[in-house]
Amino acid sequence: MKTFRKALLSLSLSALCWHSTAVQAKAEVQTWNTNTVTVEQVFTADPGIRLTMEQIMADPDWLGRQPETAFWAPDSSAVYYQRKREGSELRDWFSRPLQAEGNGELVKLAHWHQMGAAQLVYNTDRSKAAYVFEGNVFVLQNGELLQLTRSNNSHSRPQFLLDGRLVYQQGWDFIAYDFANGSHSEIASLKTEDAPKAPAVPKGYLAQEQHKLIEFVALQQRNQSERYQAEQQLRQENASLAAAAIYVGKGRQIVDASLSPAGTHLVLATRKQSSRNEKDIMPNYISASGDILAQPVRPRVNDFKPEPQKLILVDLRDGSQHELSYTSLPGYNEDVLADVKAENAKARGETYKTAKVIRDIGLMTDWYWSQSALRWHPNGQQLAVMLKAFDNKDRWIATVDLAGKKLQPQHRLHDKAWVNYAFNDFGWLNNSETLYFLSEESGYSHLYTKGLTDRNAKKLTAGTFEVSNPVLTHNDQYLYYTANVSHPGIYNVYRLALASGKTEQLTNLLGSTEFTLSPDEQKLLLRHSTNLLPPELYVADARPGAALKQLTNTVSEEFRKLPLVAPQVVAVPSSHGQHPVFSKVYLPADYQQGEPRRAVIFNHGAGYLQNSDLGWSGYFREFFFHNLLVQQGYVVMDMDFRASKGYGRDWRTAIYRQMGTPEIQDLVDGVEWLVKNANVDRKRIGTYGGSYGGFMTFMALFKEPELFQAGAALRPVSDWAYYNHPYTSNILNTPDIDPIAYERSSPIYFTQGLKKPLLINAPMVDDNVFFQDVVRLVQRLIEQEIIHFETAIYPVEPHGFRQPSSWLDEYRRIHKLFEQNL
Template sequence: MKLFHQTMLVAVTAGLLFSSNPVFAKSDAQTWQSAPVVAKSVYQADPSIKFTLEQIMADPDWLGRSPESAFWSADSSQVFYQQKRAGSDLRDWFQRPLSAVDNGVAVPLSQLHQMGSSNVQYSADRQLQAWVFEGNIFVRKADGGILQVTRSNQSHSAPQFLNDNRLLYRQGWTFYTVDLTSGISSELISLKTEEQPKAPAVPTGYLAQEQHKLIDYVAKVHRHKVEQHQAKVALRDANPAMAPEAVYLGKDQQIVDASISPNADYLLVAVRKAKPRNEKDIMPNYITESGDIAAQPVRWRVTDFKPEPQKLILVSLTDGSQYPLSYTSLPGYNEDVLAEVKAENAKAKGEKYKSGKVIRDIGLMTDWYWSQSAMRWHNSGDQVAVMLKAFDNKDRWIATIDFDKKALVPQHRLHDTAWVNYAFNDFGWFNNSKTLYFLSEESGYSHIYTKELTDRKAKKLTSGTFEVSHPTLTTDDNYLYFKANVSHPGIYEVYRLDLANAKKEQLTRLGGMTDFTLAPDEQKLLLTHSTSLMPEDLYLMAAKPDAEVIRLTDTVSAEFKRLPLVAPQVVAVPSSHTKQPIFSKVYYPADYQQGEPRRAVIFNHGAGYLQNSDLGWSGYFREFLFHNLLAQQGYVVMDMDYRASKGYGRDWRTAIYRQMGTPEVEDLADGVNWLVNNANVDRQRIGTYGGSYGGFMTFMALFKQPDLFQAGAALRPVSDWAYYNHPYTSNILNTPDIDPIAYERSSPIYFTQGLTKPLLINAPMVDDNVFFQDVVRLVQRLIEQEKQDFETAIYPVEPHGFRQPSSWLDEYRRIYKLFEQNL
C-alpha cells in the first residue's frame, strides 16, 4: 500500500521488534504475523534534546492539536473536523476539501448549521439528509438547498424520515412530523409519565355524598367538570385538526427510550420506575469561587444502587392501545444464574442456599459505553429488533416482535458465566432482507454473525483470535466494513466482508491504530490513523483493498517532531498462568545491555478494560513522554496489557471475575521475571505506578506481594470496590449483597497489613469517579496499623482526570522522586 501526503512522504517499514525468547501457543491454526513498526515520518529528531518534566506536563497544546469528531460532507467531497483552540478548551470546526493541499479552513460561525452531522439521517432514496444543530432540525434537499425545520431555544432531537416522506423528530418525549412539501408540522404522539385523565367521579364517603344530594351548587359544579371532559374527548375524536390523545404511561415512571416505526403505525417504549436523586453521596469542593464549601451530588455506590427493571410496551399509533411485552419468551429469563455464587457466600456464613426459579430484572442494553439505540426498526417498518440485557450482567438477548400476538420472539441469546461485555454490542438489519447482523463474543472473540428470522441458528461470518468492531453495512448489502486486529493484537486495520461469499478483504496496511468512516457515496474511506510515535491525523483512501492512502491533515507540532523519541518495542511476555502471552511495551535505554543491571519501572494502565500495548497513539501521552524521560536516564520501562485488558478476547477480559487484583498482579510478577531475564534489570531495583485501575493494581501489588516491587505510586486509586459505581463493578464482582466474598477478595483495604515498601498515594479531591473517600479510608487503615512507609499528596481542585499543568507537574515530580530515592 502506498501512503502518500501531497507535501510529505510517510514511510511504513516492516519488522516490529519482539523478544527472541517468548514462544506462545495459539488456540487455532492462525499464527501472529510480524507487525510493521509504527509509521516513521521525515520528522527530524534532535538527539541533543533532553526530556524535562516541566515540558512533558505543560499544557499539551505544544504537542499539536489532533483532529476530533471528523465526518463526511453529504456529497462526499470534503470532510469536517473539530480542532482544539490553542490555549482554550473551546473547539473550532474546519472543513477540508479532498482537493486541498493543507489542513483546510475554519468554518465561519454563520455557516456551522450547514455542515451536517456525523449522525446525519437519510431518506429512503438517500436524496434528503436531516441533522441536529444546536438543538434545531435541518434538512438538506435534493437540490442542495437547506431547510430549517425548527428554530427555537427548545431542544429537538432524533430526526427520522418516515416511509411516506414525512420527517419525524421529537422535543422531549413528544414526537412531531413535518410534511416537507407543505411545511405543516403535526404532533404525532406525546408520551406522558402520568395517569390518564378521567371524568371526575362523585367523591366517596358519607359527607361527600350528602353534600352532593343537599347542595345543588356542588352537584352543578361536578356536572360541569364531567361535561367539559366529555366535550374535550368528543372534539378530539371528531375533529381531524386536533392533536391525538397522549399516551399515558403511569405516575412515577421514567422513560428509558422510545422509537417509532418508519410506517408510523407503532411506537416501542421502555419505562422504569423513577428513581429519586442520590442523597447519600456528596463530594465536598473546598476551592470555590464563593469561598464557601460546595457539597456536590455524585453517583451512587454499587452497594446502594438497585437497577429498576424495565417494562417494554408496544403502542399502537392508530388507536393508542398499549401492549406490554412479556420477557417470559426469552430463554433463561428465570434461571438462577448466580446460584453457585450465592451458595459459596451462604456456606461462608454457615448457611445453605437452595436454588430455584428467579424472575430476573431485564431491560434495554443501554450501557454508558454504548451510544446506539437498543431498538432498531427494519427500513420497511414492519419489523423491529430489540437488544435486551439482564441486570445481573449474565445475558444479552436480541428479540423481534410478533405484531399479531403482541409478543417478543427471541432471535439470539449471548450468555456469559462471568459478564456480558459492554463493548461489541453493535447490531442492525440488512437493508434488502429481513436479516439481522450483530457482534457476539460467544466464540471467545468478538465476531460478526447474521441471522435470518426463520433460521434457528445464527451464521458466523468471521473467525479467528482477533476482535471485530464497528461493523458498517453498505446500502446494497454487498459489503460489511469493520475494524479488527487480525495480524497482531496491537495493530488495527480496516477490512470488509464480501457478503456474497463471506470473503474477508484487508483494505489498509498502515500498522498502528486505524479507524474509519465510510463516505456517503460508499466509494471512499475517511481514516483516523496514529502510531506509537505519531498522534492522530486524517487520511483518505478509496474503499477497496490496497488503495493509495492520502494524508489529509498534519496537525503535529514542529516542536514534537524534533523530540528524540524512544520507540517502545512490543514483546510477548510468557505467562506462568495462561497459554496466551502478556503483550507489553518496553522502553529501552540506548545502552541498556552495557554495565550493571538497570533500574526499571512497570506502568499499570487504568480502566482495567483498556488496551495500551497497541501500536497506536496512547491516551497516556504524558506517561509515554515520562517513560521516554526515564529511558533517557537509564531506566527500562515496561507497560503491560495484563489480564482484563481489551484486545485479547473474552477469556483474557474475564480472568478477573470475582478476583480483581489477583491475575493482574500475577502478570506483573511475570513481567518482573522477564525484565530480569531479558532486559538486564536488577530485581531489587524495580518500581511500579499507575492511576485509577492502575492505582488499584499498585495497591494490590505492594500489599499482596510486598517483595515484588521496591516502591510504588498509586494515583486516584480504588481502595474498596464497594464504594465504586454500579455499571462497572457489578459486572465483575456482582453486588455486595449477593457476593461479599468477591469484594473482600478484590479490595486493597483488606490487605493493607502487607505494606512494607515505600508507597506514594496521590489523590484528587473533587474526583466524582473514584471518590476521595477511597484514599481517606485507606490512609486511616494504614495509620491504625502503624505503617510508616507511605505518603499522601492531595490535589484540591482536580477531578479524576487532572486538568491543571501545575498539578500534573507536582504529581510526576513526586513519582520521579520516589523512584530516584528507592530504586
C-alpha cells in the same frame, strides 16, 4: 542529526502465536504476522535534547493540537474536523477538501450549520438527508439546505417515514414535517403522568351524602363530567387536533422510545423514577464563592438498585398500549448466580437452596453504550430489541410480533462472568428481514447474521481477533469493520461481501486505525496513529490496495525534534496461563552494558483498556515520562495484564470475582522477564499507575510486598463497594450478593502487607474514584501503625487532571520516589 521514520516500530517476534480460548468445540488458531506498512513520516530528531519534566507535563498544546472529532461533508468531497484552539479549552471546526493541500480552512461560525453531521439520516431513495445542529433540524435536498426548526427548544433524532415525511423529537413529543405543504404536526406525545379519567363520585359515606345533600357539589360533578365527555367527542370528530397523548403513568421515567418508519407503532421502555440519595455528595473545598460546596455524585454500587423496565408497544392507530412480556426470553427466570450465592451462604454457615427467580431485565442502554437498543427494519414492519439482565449475565436480541403483541427471541448471549459492554452493535440488513450483530460467544467478538426463521445464527468472521464497529452499506453489499487480525495491537479496516462471504483487507497500516465510510460509500476517512505518531487524518478509496492520502499534518516542530524511543512490543511468557502478556518495553540503547538497570512497570487504568497496542496512547504524558526515564538509564515496561481489551473474552473475564489476582500474577511474570531479558536488577524495580492502575499498585505492594521496591498509586480505588454500579457489578456482582468477591478484591483488606515506600496521589474533586477511597485507606494504615507511605492531595483536580501545575507536581513526586528507592 539523527533521522528516524516516525511510525517504524521494533516488534519482538517471540511467542507471537496466540491460541484461542474460545468456548467452541473446535479451537480457532491465528498466527500473528507483521506484514504491515508504515505511514511515511520522516522527522529529524536532535539526540542532544534532554527531556524535562516541565516540558512533558506542560499544556499539551505544544504537541500540535491533533484532529479530534471528524466527519464527512454530505457530498463526500471534504472532511470536517475539530481542533483545539491554542491556549483555550474551545474547539474550532476546519474544512479540508480532499483535493486541497494543507490542514484545511477554519469554518466561520456563521457557516457551522451548513456542515452536516457525523450521522446523516436518509430517506428511502437517499434523495434527502437530515441532521441536527444546535438542537435544530436541517434537511439537504438537491444541494439545497432547508432549515425545518428555529427554536430554543432542543430537537433530536430525525427519521424519515415511508410516506416521505420527516419526524423529529422535542423531548418525548414526535413531530412530523410534511414536505408537500410545509406543515408540522404532532403524531405522538409521551407523558409521564396518569391518563385523565372521567370524574367519578368519591367513595365513602360522607362523600356520597355530600353529593346527595348539597346541590352545588352535585352540579360541579356534572359540569366536570360533561366537560370531559365533550373534550373526548371533539378529539374523535375533529381531525385538526393532534392525536391524544400517550400516558405511561405518574412516577415513571422513559428510558427510550422509537417510532416505526410506517408511523403506525411506537415502542418505549419505562422504569420507576428513582429519587436521588442525598448521601451521594462530594465536598469541593476550592469554590468561587469561598464556601464548601456539596456537589451531587453518582451512587455507590453498594447503594444502587437498578429498576426493571417495562417494554410497551403502542398502536398509534387507536392509542392502545400493550406491555411486552419477557417470559419468552430463554433464561428469564434462571437463578444464574446460584453458585455465587451458595458460596457466600456457606461462608456464613448457611445453606442456599436455588429457586426460579424473575430477573430484572431492560434495554441494553447504559452510560457506556451510545447506540439505541430499539432498531426498526426499514420496511417498518419489524422491530429488533436488545435487552440485558441487570445481573450482567445475559444479553438477548428479540423481535416484536406486532400482530401478536409479544417478543420473539432471536439470540441469547450468556456469560457466566459478565456480558461485555463493548461489541453490542446490531441492526437489520436493508433489503431482507435479516439481523446482523456482534457476539463474543466464540471467545472473540465476531460478526453474525440471522434470518427471522433461521434456527441458528450464521457466523461470518472467525479467528482469534476482535471485530468492532461494523458499518453496513445501504445496498447490503458490504459490512465494513475494524479488527486486529495480524497482531493484537495492530488495527486495520476490513470489509465482508455479504453475498459471497469473502473478506477483504482495505488498510495495511502499522498501528491503530479507525474509519468512517463516506456518504457515497466510495471512500474511507481514516484516523491513524502509531506509538510515535499522534493521530492524523487520512483518506483512501474503499477498496483493497488503495493509495493513502494524508489530510492533516498537525505535529509541532518541537515534537518532531525529540529523540524519542519507540517501545518494543514483546510477548511475556505467562507462568499462570497458556497465553503471553503483550507488553511495551522501553530500552536505553546501552541497556545490556554495565551493572543491572533500574526499571519501572506502569499499570494502565480502566481495567478493560489496551495500552500495549501499536497506536498512539491516551497516556501520552506517561509516554514522555517513560522516555525521560529511559534517558536516565531506566528500563520501562507497560503491560496489557489480564482484564485488558484486545485479547478476547477469557482474557477480559479472568478477573471475575478476583480483581487484583490475575493482574498481579502477570506483574510477577513481567518482573521475571525484565530480569532475564533486559539486564534489570530485581531489587531496583518500582511500579505506578492511576485509577485501575492505582488499585493495582496497592494490590502489588500489599499482596506481593517483595516484588517492587516502591510504588505510586494515583487516584486509586481502595474499596470496590464504593465504586459505581455499571462497572463494578459486572465483575464482582453486588456486595449484598457476593461480599466474598469484594473482600477478595479490595486493597483496604490487605494493607497490613505494605513493607515498601508507597506514594498515594489523590484528587479531591474526583467524581469517579472518590477522595473518600484514599481517606479510608490512609486511616486504615494509620491505625495499623504502618509508616511506609505518604499522601499528596490535589484540591482542585477531578479524576483526569486539568492543570499543568498539578501534572508537574504529581510526576515530580513519582520521579523522586523512584530516584530515592531504586
